[in-house]
């Protein structure tokens with residue numbers, strides 16, 4: 516069911532929301548992580564995504580999914596690390612992926628194997644592979660071939676279990692030095708890798724902060740079939756989609772017009788922050804944009 520169809524219902528939402536996935540790393544910050552699954556289901560989400568599952572057992576996560584009738588739409592491969600302890604510390608110590616870091620081949624391979632192991636248990640068809648922070652003074656272009664080779668290796672491994680890998684352009688205001696910032700660069704990498712199971716995770720928040728002209732980019736890239744996942748948030752503050760400079764009423768209708776049938780991840784910081792029930796209170800944006 517597309518967004519326009521969904522919003523055509525005059526005053527109320529259907530009991531489930533087939534298009535929107537709740538990002539549990541961002542939403543429900545007032546709750547312990549494992550309790551966020553139930554909260555998302557109660558709010559009508561039928562899928563979840565989050566950054567990293569590795570601090571929890573895959574069996575516990577699968578039980579939360581099953582128990583709440585949720586699908587796992589996406590999660591990230593580890594940000595770095597060559598064992599569970601270093602994987603657990605990687606994000607907080609500043610790591611943002613090792614894909615572009617030639618000397619960290621072992622961590623890349625360990626991370627892919629761990630992510631695919633979780634994906635099998637969580638029945639998750641997509642893994643986001645973070646590109647990493649550029650080493651000082653190393654030109655992006657000089658690393659492209661090595662990045663493509665690594666991704667080709669990872670895609671072959673992921674294909675064995677029917678998983679698609681995603682790369683996501685991330686804006687430099689939030690992540691200074693990040694290797695991949697632009698949609699066209701992501702599509703260049705897809706050209707170089709030439710694997711059917713490599714797609715782009717198009718986060719409209721990052722796209723607007725870094726490049727702008729979001730609707731034109733949706734029109735350019737969605738028809739290629741190479742965008743495997745979308746994410747949304749208001750700009751500039753990364754809050755609910757009804758706050759800020761992006762017109763999601765228009766953009767969500769455009770997704771329908773372009774026939775996008777994938778998930779739209781709700782990856783924003785609820786404006787009520789840690790206030791109990793703040794995420795649910797902020798979900799009015801889904802209703803206000805009735806067509």
Ligand SMILES: O=C(O)[C@@H](O)C(=O)CO
Pocket residue numbers: 566591643683685718721746782
């Ligand atoms: O946009 C983001 O921040 C996330 O999708 C992510 O995976 C890395 O930070």
Ligand SMILES: [Mg+2]
Pocket residue numbers: 683718746782
């Ligand atoms: Mg994102």
